[in-house]
Amino acid sequence: MRYSGFKVFTEGLTGNKGWKPVWRDPEPKSEYDIVLIGGGGHGLSTAYYLAKNHGLKNIAVLEKGYIGSGNIGRNTTIVRANYFLPGNSEFYSHSLKLWENLEAELNYNVMHSQRGLINLFHSDGQRDAFARRGNAMINQGDDAILLDREGVRQHLPYLDFDNIRFPVYGALFHPRGGTARHDAVAWGYARGADMRGVDLIQNCEVTGIDIEGGQVRGVRTSRGVIRAKKVAMVAAGRSGQVAAMAGMRLPIESHILQAFVTEGLKPVIHHVVSFGMGHFYISQSDKGGLVFGGDLDFYSSYAQRGNLPMKEHVMEAAMTLMPMIGKARVLRSWGGVMDMSPDGSPIIDKTHIDGLFVNCGWNYGGFKAVPASGWAYAHLIATGEPHETAKRYRLDRFRTGRGIMDEEGTGSQHNLH
Numbered sequence: 084m085r086y087s088g089f090k091v092f093t094e095g096l097t098g099n100k101g102w103k104p105v106w107r108d109p110e111p112k113s114e115y116d117i118v119l120i121g122g123g124g125h126g127l128s129t130a131y132y133l134a135k136n137h138g139l140k141n142i143a144v145l146e147k148g149y150i151g152s153g154n155i156g157r158n159t160t161i162v163r164a165n166y167f168l169p170g171n172s173e174f175y176s177h178s179l180k181l182w183e184n185l186e187a188e189l190n191y192n193v194m195h196s197q198r199g200l201i202n203l204f205h206s207d208g209q210r211d212a213f214a215r216r217g218n219a220m221i222n223q224g225d226d227a228i229l230l231d232r233e234g235v236r237q238h239l240p241y242l243d244f245d246n247i248r249f250p251v252y253g254a255l256f257h258p259r260g261g262t263a264r265h266d267a268v269a270w271g272y273a274r275g276a277d278m279r280g281v282d283l284i285q286n287c288e289v290t291g292i293d294i295e296g297g298q299v300r301g302v303r304t305s306r307g308v309i310r311a312k313k314v315a316m317v318a319a320g321r322s323g324q325v326a327a328m329a330g331m332r333l334p335i336e337s338h339i340l341q342a343f344v345t346e347g348l349k350p351v352i353h354h355v356v357s358f359g360m361g362h363f364y365i366s367q368s369d370k371g372g373l374v375f376g377g378d379l380d381f382y383s384s385y386a387q388r389g390n391l392p393m394k395e396h397v398m399e400a401a402m403t404l405m406p407m408i409g410k411a412r413v414l415r416s417w418g419g420v421m422d423m424s425p426d427g428s429p430i431i432d433k434t435h436i437d438g439l440f441v442n443c444g445w446n447y448g449g450f451k452a453v454p455a456s457g458w459a460y461a462h463l464i465a466t467g468e469p470h471e472t473a474k475r476y477r478l479d480r481f482r483t484g485r486g487i488m489d490e491e492g493t494g495s496q497h498n499l500h
């Protein structure tokens with residue numbers, strides 16, 4: 084079913100009885116050409132581009148829960164292309180271009196809103212670092228504007244500019260940055276993949292990976308054995324556990340990241356804003372809730388909930404930056420399991436086992452990567468060659484030390500090393 088304004092209008096007049104399920108609920112077949120382990124944003128976009136870009140159809144996405152139950156439905160929805168290092172820079176630039184056409188591509192409203200991202204700085208040293216980052220972004224073909232203090236005030240008059248510890252010096256403004264509705268992205272890709280013949284199999288947990296003579300043969304699941312010529316792991320926070328089924332030990336730590344939302348308020352925060360002196364960032368959803376988050380909880384866990392000290396830390400940072408937020412009431416908070424790589428950059432690569440592929444290490448930032456990751460992973464699975472935007476996301480960089488991309492010290496437990 085194609086969506087259109089006319090369809091919404093006619094359904095409104097006829098009691099909304101003509102809508103159909105957005106994807107099928109097929110039984111798993113005994114064999115596929117390609118099996119993807121994980122129905123999060125990256126698994127779904129990979130399935131979509133395998134079908135769309137490479138004409139492959141005999142594909143299953145195996146999801147142990149329901150579509151959208153992982154980090155794809157838990158993140159704070161920030162989409163940006165403000166990376167500095169070669170390797171990351173061109174990848175996220177490509178991703179933002181895909182975002183800019185995503186609704187037309189999927190015929191699905193993912194509510195992509197380019198409201199602008201403002202990264203604040205609070206010292207001369209930080210200004211230099213942001214100026215350098217801004218130049219790298221412009222070199223890559225993306226947009227960046229260095230704002231002085233008065234420039235920031237025009238956009239964000241509600242900040243505490245003269246905070247005694249962290250006065251605002253200025254900001255790096257990325258106008259094409261913004262947000263999108265996270266679960267709509269999952270649903271849009273799921274629908275697009277399903278329409279092209281991909282089987283989306285929910286409540287199907289992979290419990291083992293079968294390998295014979297160095298070649299992958301299929302997977303064992305809670306719904307039976309499924310044979311496959313190629314198996315692609317894309318399980319985000321559970322990547323370490325899934326790879327262990329193939330006897331692999333990934334350079335990944337799984338950590339909790341929390342997020343918070345307030346009651347709905349009238350429009351007050353019109354951008355995505357990030358504090359340069361504490362790990363705190365915020366935007367306002369279209370429903371009016373202030374959506375914000377901070378740092379990791381700093382212990383490894385697979386629980387999708389966080390601890391109280393980090394909640395306190397995030398609230399302190401919020402009050403330091405914008406004291407007005409103290410009037411808002413927090414509605415709820417939640418956590419997601421982050422696949423943290425040592426250098427904070429992802430992995431999209433083959434493994435030493437023929438036909439077995441790995442996609443993980445998305446850290447805090449894998450939502451904005453969903454389109455480009457799916458694009459590049461599909462290319463790798465279909466052709467056997469890395470896509471040009473993802474050539475540097477090699478697994479062996481952590482063994483050889485060559486090609487480490489430590490973007491901003493946000494990998495696993497940097498502060499503890």
Ligand SMILES: Cc1cc2nc3c(=O)[nH]c(=O)nc-3n(C[C@H](O)[C@H](O)[C@H](O)COP(=O)(O)OP(=O)(O)OC[C@H]3O[C@@H](n4cnc5c(N)ncnc54)[C@H](O)[C@@H]3O)c2cc1C
Nearest residue numbers: 121123124125147153154155159161289419448449450451
């Ligand atoms: C609180 C929070 C805020 C964030 N904010 C942002 C942000 O603002 N911007 C940004 O870019 N990124 C953000 N992220 C990061 C982003 O959400 C993740 O990097 C990204 O969603 C991970 O990829 P995914 O969508 O494929 O993961 P997931 O949705 O977690 O998908 C992985 C799937 O694999 C399934 N799975 C696991 N094991 C198995 C198995 N054995 N068998 C079958 N299925 C299995 C899981 O059930 C899950 O559905 C945030 C994350 C969190 C938690």
